[in-house]
Amino acid sequence: MLKSSNIGYPRIGENREWKRTLERYWTGQVNEEQFLQDMKQIRLSHLRKQKELGIELIPVGDFSYYDHVLDTAVMFNLIPSRFKQEDETISLSKYFEIARGSDGKVAAEMTKWFNTNYHYIVPELQNAEPKLTHNRLLELYNEAKVNLGINGKPVIVGPITLLSCSKGFTETNREKLLQSLIPLYIEVFNELKDAGAEWIQIDEPILVRDKETNIVAELQHVYHEFHKHVKGINLIIQTYFDSTEYYNELIQLPVKGIGLDFVHDDGENLQQLLNSDFPQDKILFAGIIDGRNIWKTKLLNKYQLVQELLTVVDSCRLFLQPSCSLLHVPVTVNNEEKLDLQVKEALAFADEKLNEITLLSRVLNEEEPFSTIETYDVAVDTIAKSSVRNVEHVQNAIINLNQYSTSRIEAAERKKLHAKRWKLPILPTTTIGSFPQTKEIRKQRLRWRKGEITNHQYETFIQNEIKKWIKIQEDLNLDVLVHGEFERTDMVEFFGEKFEGVAITEFGWVQSYGSRCVKPPIIFGDVYCKENMTVKETVYAQSLTKKPVKGMLTGPVTIINWSFVRDDLPFADVLNQVALTIRKEVEALEQSGISMIQVDEAALREGLPLKQKKKDLYLNSAVYAFKLATSSVQDNTQIHTHMCYSNFDDIIHAIDALDADVISIETSRSHGELIASFEEHHYQKGIGLGVYDIHSPRVPTLEELIQNIERALEALDYRAFWVNPDCGLKTRGESETIAALKVMVEAAHLYRSKL
Numbered sequence: 001m002l003k004s005s006n007i008g009y010p011r012i013g014e015n016r017e018w019k020r021t022l023e024r025y026w027t028g029q030v031n032e033e034q035f036l037q038d039m040k041q042i043r044l045s046h047l048r049k050q051k052e053l054g055i056e057l058i059p060v061g062d063f064s065y066y067d068h069v070l071d072t073a074v075m076f077n078l079i080p081s082r083f084k085q086e087d088e089t090i091s092l093s094k095y096f097e098i099a100r101g102s103d104g105k106v107a108a109e110m111t112k113w114f115n116t117n118y119h120y121i122v123p124e125l126q127n128a129e130p131k132l133t134h135n136r137l138l139e140l141y142n143e144a145k146v147n148l149g150i151n152g153k154p155v156i157v158g159p160i161t162l163l164s165c166s167k168g169f170t171e172t173n174r175e176k177l178l179q180s181l182i183p184l185y186i187e188v189f190n191e192l193k194d195a196g197a198e199w200i201q202i203d204e205p206i207l208v209r210d211k212e213t214n215i216v217a218e219l220q221h222v223y224h225e226f227h228k229h230v231k232g233i234n235l236i237i238q239t240y241f242d243s244t245e246y247y248n249e250l251i252q253l254p255v256k257g258i259g260l261d262f263v264h265d266d267g268e269n270l271q272q273l274l275n276s277d278f279p280q281d282k283i284l285f286a287g288i289i290d291g292r293n294i295w296k297t298k299l300l301n302k303y304q305l306v307q308e309l310l311t312v313v314d315s316c317r318l319f320l321q322p323s324c325s326l327l328h329v330p331v332t333v334n335n336e337e338k339l340d341l342q343v344k345e346a347l348a349f350a351d352e353k354l355n356e357i358t359l360l361s362r363v364l365n366e367e368e369p370f371s372t373i374e375t376y377d378v379a380v381d382t383i384a385k386s387s388v389r390n391v392e393h394v395q396n397a398i399i400n401l402n403q404y405s406t407s408r409i410e411a412a413e414r415k416k417l418h419a420k421r422w423k424l425p426i427l428p429t430t431t432i433g434s435f436p437q438t439k440e441i442r443k444q445r446l447r448w449r450k451g452e453i454t455n456h457q458y459e460t461f462i463q464n465e466i467k468k469w470i471k472i473q474e475d476l477n478l479d480v481l482v483h484g485e486f487e488r489t490d491m492v493e494f495f496g497e498k499f500e501g502v503a504i505t506e507f508g509w510v511q512s513y514g515s516r517c518v519k520p521p522i523i524f525g526d527v528y529c530k531e532n533m534t535v536k537e538t539v540y541a542q543s544l545t546k547k548p549v550k551g552m553l554t555g556p557v558t559i560i561n562w563s564f565v566r567d568d569l570p571f572a573d574v575l576n577q578v579a580l581t582i583r584k585e586v587e588a589l590e591q592s593g594i595s596m597i598q599v600d601e602a603a604l605r606e607g608l609p610l611k612q613k614k615k616d617l618y619l620n621s622a623v624y625a626f627k628l629a630t631s632s633v634q635d636n637t638q639i640h641t642h643m644c645y646s647n648f649d650d651i652i653h654a655i656d657a658l659d660a661d662v663i664s665i666e667t668s669r670s671h672g673e674l675i676a677s678f679e680e681h682h683y684q685k686g687i688g689l690g691v692y693d694i695h696s697p698r699v700p701t702l703e704e705l706i707q708n709i710e711r712a713l714e715a716l717d718y719r720a721f722w723v724n725p726d727c728g729l730k731t732r733g734e735s736e737t738i739a740a741l742k743v744m745v746e747a748a749h750l751y752r753s754k755l
């Protein structure tokens with residue numbers, strides 16, 4: 001008999017009750033006691049649900065008040081020095097201070113968890129004094145047992161992954177830190193064993209990255225130590241997000257369970273498994289249901305996959321589970337009432353995925369007839385055959401992609417034409433696109449959505465906002481203006497709503513960081529657009545001023561990376577469908593007289609694969625799609641792009657290859673390093689390195705801005721330099737925005753007069 005297991009469950013709840021509970025506590029509406037009580041109810045309800053769905057091995061400890069990496073760090077006393085106080089246990093408020101900052105103390109850095117859109121809190125290990133502050137897992141294990149009779153599977157971030165995701169130490173220190181962490185993990189495990197736990201899941205996703213010899217050594221050392229000192233409880237090393245590069249080492253380790261991802265591995269884990277003698281004493285935890293995407297699984301395919309696995313392991317040594325924690329998908333499709341039925345029928349969020357696992361297990365264990373699978377798979381086949389996935393003109397366009405130009409004349413030649421066309425001053429000033437989305441704007445949008453005001457009334461309202469801000473920008477004497485994006489809730493959702501083949505859910509939220517959740521659009525069919533999407537607002541803005549107004553679009557790569565994407569087509573095909581849709585809009589803008597068009601690729605780097613060997617393919621497709629979207633314009637039209645903060649070192653070639661005339665980049669959080677990457681690369685095209693941080697309401701001083709410009713110009717040619725803030729201003733207040741832009745323009749003017 002094979003069994004079912006889960007790796008992790010979403011925290012946020014069906015109606016984001018987790019988020020609301022957190023925010024009620026942060027704003028002081030409930031006290032700590034009430035908060036803990038409310039959270040416990042949420043946590044237990046999630047465990048209960050998994051039990052009812054028939055999952056046999058249910059994770060505990062995956063739940064968090066903020067982030068599971070922070071939980072692990074705090075459990076081991078790995079907190080940033082600035083938050084340390086003598087002899088203090090780490091209180092709940094301290095926990096949140098580390099995550100969110102507090103008076104005068106900057107929050108810990110947050111960064112993306114592998115290649116997901118989930119952000120974790122980066123442990124800072126300068127002056128780390130590892131010790132066990134409390135056995136969090138023991139508390140949660142006991143809670144599940146006492147309240148629900150669940151013998152849960154405690155889940156913990158493994159020591160190697162924990163260190164690899166931390167910062168603030170040298171290689172020599174790494175060894176010491178690891179040494180001091182091992183006994184702490186052992187203590188946690190032994191206490192769990194004494195309490196009756198049978199399994200522990202140790203997450204080591206670091207093992208899917210490119211292989212490193214020191215990790216091999218660590219792996220062997222750590223897990224032999226665990227084996228030596230922890231008896232009577234089964235350890236599982238859990239990997240996910242890709243195939244493991246350490247397969248041969250893994251199967252020789254003295255652990256009971258090996259967890260592998262059979263969905264995002266490009267077939268490599270399966271090959272490794274089939275080519276090896278999987279040890280008879282080990283249990284395979286097979287991730288067979290996609291934990292990253294939201295489509296119903298074709299169970300017949302998984303049935304066949306399991307048959308292959310069974311040629312290597314007996315069914316009594318096999319657990320079926322999702323490919324990774326379900327943290328990365330929404331909770332349930334049940335509450336979606338506005339979705340097209342055909343789309344809804346094809347979806348599986350966390351609960352539905354767990355149902356797939358138990359259903360498949362029952363069929364494989366012959367507790368249910370095989371026909372259950374056939375019945376289940378009808379929905380998947382129905383959407384595959386449906387007209388939404390078979391739009392002829394879209395598919396023809398993809399087959400005939402080479403009929404679309406993807407290159408422009410030399411950038412240097414374009415630059416001359418652009419200089420002649422606009423005669424912009426040196427160090428031209430601009431912004432990234434959005435202006436403050438005030439309460440009033442949100443209120444009017446809501447009224448319009450509810451039908452309380454007419455389309456016409458809403459449009460007039462938006463026009464008035466545009467008018468107000470064109471005037472503000474002219475008064476500020478900015479050189480290149482924007483319309484302000486008042487009509488957009490979100491840069492991806494806005495386009496998702498306009499595209500054919502894309503659905504927006506009501507409750508399809510996933511945690512991005514802390515209490516912040518995002519609701520990715522769902523690309524379910526062939527993508528195209530029947531009408532213009534941005535022309536009206538842009539043209540209106542341009543009609544109010546003689547200065548150029550930049551058209552503002554979201555790029556194909558960003559749309560894809562921030563959406564759930566259909567999985568029946570190659571990634572590049574969906575990407576190019578979106579690119580062609582944006583291309584059409586670029587053309588429409590240009591034909592309406594808009595001559596600077598910004599195509600934001602905020603999330604270009606986010607989709608970068610974990611393994612080196614896959615990176616080029618991704619970057620090539622990304623660059624191609626961007627060029628497909630932007631290359632049809634006249635030589636004297638200027639294409640801009642914008643990217644949010646990320647590490648640009650390994651993608652600078654790709655950024656250059658986008659061939660955008662001007663790029664604006666968020667830099668204030670890592671000025672020096674970023675400038676260096678562009679300098680080393682001899683970047684020649686127009687570039688605006690954000691000169692002030694938009695994440696805080698603080699108005700920068702003139703000196704700071706001059707300094708930032710000066711530093712950038714030491715490395716970059718002043719004739720290519722643009723002056724702009726770091727990112728869009730939609731989250732800022734109006735008065736601080738105007739004040740900051742005023743200083744920015746002043747700084748540019750001052751600097752100009754010096755050159």
Ligand code: GLN
Pocket residue numbers: 432433434485491552600602642643644727728729730
């Ligand atoms: N144009 C968008 C804005 O200004 C860009 C946002 C982003 O980069 N995240 O809001």
Ligand code: ZN
Pocket residue numbers: 602642643644645666726727728
């Ligand atoms: Zn940005």
